[in-house]
Amino acid sequence: MKLPSILTSLAISAVSFLFLSAITVSQADPLKVGFVYVGPIGDHGWSYEHNEGRLAVEKKFGGKVKTTYVEKVPEGADAQRVINQLASTGHNLIFTTSFGYMNPTLKVAKKHPKVHFEHATGFKRDKNVSTYSGRFYEGRHVAGLIAGKMTKSNVIGYVASFPIPEVIRGINAVSIAARSVNPKVKIKVVWVSTWFDPGKEADAAKTLVDQGADIIMQHTDSPAPVQVAEKRGVWALGQASDMTAFGPKAHLTAIIDNWAPYYISRTQAVLDGTWKSGDTWGGFKSGMVLMAPYNKAIPKDVVAMAEKARIGIIDGSVHAFTGPIKDQSGKIVVPAGKVASDGMLLGMNFYVQGVEGKIPQ
Amino acid sequence: MIIEFVIPALLTIITASTPLVFAAIGEIVVEKSGVLNLGVEGMMIVGAVGAFAVTVKTGNPYIGVIAGAFSGLLLSFIFGFLTLYLYSNQVATGLALTIFGVGLSALLGHEFVGQTINSLPKLNTPFFSDIRGLGPLVFEQDFMVYLSVFMAILVTWFLMRTRWGLALRAVGENHDAAHSIGFSVTLIRLFAILFGGAMAGLGGAYLSLAHTPLWVENMSAGRGWIALALVVFASWRPWRAFFGAYLFGGITIIQLHAQGFGVDVPSQVLSMLPYLVTIIVLVMISRDDFRIRISAPACLGKSFHPHG
Structure with a gap:
């Protein structure tokens, strides 16, 4: 009677073993990423775009690299096992693409000093661990300008995930721009x-x-809110x-995470032997943040305004957090003529x- | 003023609750026959992908609904075969079914990610739909909402008023006794499991065809587990499960509205509320040892060996 249930669990562990050993491929000449x-x-959404970056690396380097990915990896102990497995099977460059992989990445990096690690959205680095993230608030600024012009009810609805600085920064950027x-x-x-x-x-x-x-913005990953907007x-x-x-009529534009240029440049650096640990916070300028095509329903002058802001951000004449910025109580937090420091942006909690x-x- | 805010909220509550109604009522029938199938989440998500895929291929969401029910049923057949004929442990098999279902749906749904469909149409009842407020609420839902009410009535009637319903409950209470008076325990349980699978599939179909007409991996996001909790919450009575689903859906939506109105309660607490209320009611029911014992099927989770 107990046997089938044991068999079931054996089957499960066998499957997961196969799954993990599937990434065990013998060390060959190409750089394994x-x-x-x-x-x-x-x-x-999020993981989809990281994978697009991986595909861009494959396309760019062809036979010179060999990429591997593991999806749906929970943050925590499982992550450490997966990262360790990658590091000990000849992968010389490893991108760990979620905030919660920070400590697992650092722990594995200590054990594999020759392997290069890249951790997305984190703030802890090491000799062989770099961090990188996107200045998505720049995209929010452009989106906020469009939203401010397009709204008739003067109410922008925002579907938010968790109250962390990254999300609050986006909400604030939209409010200031709109x-x-x-x-x-x-x-x-x-x-x-x-x-x-x-x-x-x-x-x-x-x-x-x-x-x-009458405008729905979101900081969650599924296209469901866009679909609701279309229907309503x-x-x-x-x-x-x-x-x-998901909403051909409703979709004004989107803020796109574009990891391809970064992934390509870091892969190139490892190939050239010039890889150094560092922190990258890229925006429009480095191409890490892009705007999706603008909806045809947006008036020309609004598109022109949005584009002007985007180009201004690239050449440095526009900043999404330019003073005077007041918090909810009316207190000035960024004085006129100044822009918010990166430190303030990274810790934004108001x-x-x-x-x-x-x-x- | 009140109608302007309450009616839209109620409309959202109905769509949020309907998938739970299907899954919970299906699971009640399964558990009443003495089988604990923890694979509701897996059957639901497979139902969602099946319904969506067939709707994309045929362009007809009604065929999609049938496909959703059938997908859930097929998955539940695996569970039935393993637990009833190979006597595998129900808890372990049910959990495996969920893991399997989530993975299978991701595999099957791969080519459908990002596709769009015509969602399940809302019915329009002439004259009645025009009643202000009440019209859209009662007379303008898609047919699955009415089907969910009908299923609650049907299952209550079946369990309490028919001979086969009595047989099913007998099998769940004491399978040896039911066997000795000539009922086929295995066959009755198999039918109950298949019915539960089809109902979970319908719940999943509602998710991918009406609630959010799209397919993304893992879109059921734990609703199958909530349906399982609702079964205990309802002490195995279909109508209580129905109202439990609406209570859960209602609190979920009301907390979203409260946030929009700027009610100053931490949103985490508000997000917790539906689960919190479920747990409180569970505790209140379970506190009375006698009541939980008379409402839970006595043979729940036990394998039946016809030959000793």
């Missing part, structure tokens, strides 16, 4: 406490539309990748004027 993803590559072209704009934020739950994201978007928002006849802004397919409600503590 490993990627660890937190989500499925089919999420159409109010610079339309001072009546208010940002309504609904937190869903998840990165990925299409149903809940859709419910939150519906709620925001019901409460008067309001505007939407996509997240991480071009989500036009709402600026125009955002409704309080940050969940």
